Amino acid sequence: MIRLRFGPSPTGNLHIGTLRTALFNWLYTRSKLGKFILRIEDTDLLRSKPEYEQNIKEGLEWLGLNCDEGPEEAGDFGPYRQTDRIKEGYYKRALEELLEKKKAYYCFCTVSDLNGERESSKSAGKPYVYSRKCCALTPEDVKSRLSENIPYTLRFKMPENNSLLFKDIIRDDIKFDCTLVSDFVIMKSDGSPSYNFACVVDDKDMKITHVVRGEDHISNMPKQLAIFEALGSPAPEYAHMPMILGTDRSKLSKRHGATSVTEYRDQGFLKEAFINYLSLLGWSPNDEQEIFSLDEIISQFGLDRVSKSGAIFDIKKLTWMNGQYIRKCSPEDLFERAWPFVTDTLKSKLTTLYSAEDLVKIVNSVKDNLDTLADVSSYIEVYANTEDEYLDKLSNFEFSESDKSVILHFSDFLATSSDLNKVSVDQALDSILEKTGLGKGKVFRPLRIASSAEKSGPHVSELLAILGKEKLQNRLSGLLK
């Protein structure tokens, strides 16, 4: 069974790029009936914050990317938060193993020592590689410095073999020159493990079979592969996905408005549309279908059709797709999703004016206008106008004799009808067209204006039916005086 992990670090909100990584991991596990594991990589003690972890979980939860194992789920390979794993000694044991095998060593270099080394490499025009100064320390040197309480880190001793080749699922062969890789820090001076080390120890312990992550991690491969080897464990398979780019084609960051995914939720994007759009960013199915149910995406998804080049996130296409999903909603479903986006004042006005049943109709009547759910208020506002507001707006319009005759005809219809609905109103409109011989524009337009004091809005028959007999009679009779 395949086991994939998503390892966000809670040093910021969950943004599109990270989420897309999570999504592809999730889709792959669902398509192969494997396990999706959430691992919180919070070894950056300074920048990690609980609220970011919360935001990440909220984003995943919104989209339904549920994990099989994680900090809050049962699992045989826990704990799933790296700070908890520190407490339980997972890294310490691995560190001791490497020290024992002479594959790691104490380093007492200070930050300024290291900066000095870097400076001189730079001025000499050479690539910087750590000098291995501390690798030469004798056990006695180490012991005495430790006894003096000099701060230290632990470094991994990179193997001497100079080149490395690995097969990436998406990119095929990738090779590196290992002599260019420093003996890197695996334990920081505060005792916490560094990323490249913790990540490998966990992938090993959690029996991860596939690592699907951003291509910004490709350059970590020599380090991570070397650790796996030193620990005597086979490495998982790797798939490095293309990046999601800002509109200037650089790595997505806060300056591009790389907002938390929860903001897309709050802006009224449907989770189905969001997942559908994101799945097509860097992956494509083998036909030209674009709108997919989740099951369809899962059944067609595969790492073999992930593209290699970076992609710009296009909010316009997402918006279009969102509209497609909105239009597919049933009236009841749309109401449930859109109502929370209605402003409070509008909500209270509408609930006093209309029945629950009519509220569903109101929202449904503007379905074709919505790009996002957040648009709903501006379109349904017309239903909530008070008589004063209506009269105020009406003063912008004038009615011709022909308009008045249309209005009169409709008033006659109102007088004889008890219950207005779309069908009965449509019939009445048809008969007015027939009786007056006027064109549609000459009939519908004056009625729209007379009833709502707006020149555009929901379909006229829906608008009239929902406004209702009483309000219409009141408004139209005022006009005909």
Place this chain on the structure above:
RNA sequence: GGCCCCAUCGUCUAGUGGUUAGGACACCUGGUUUUCAUCCAGGCAACGGGAGUUCGAUUCUCCCUGGGGCUACCA
């Protein structure tokens, strides 16, 4: 600077040793529609450059250019 990755319409992408290089968004035009919108039809628009291999390269190879990533006691 060094190392690594990438390169098809403005954007997301499909694709092949010989195709009218396909689709979608956006944009434009027309149609339907009472209006905005929806919907429908049509249009504009791409293989970064140079060598090489080949009868033939968008496709294969190399170089260049361009873009991106990494180069931390961040992840």
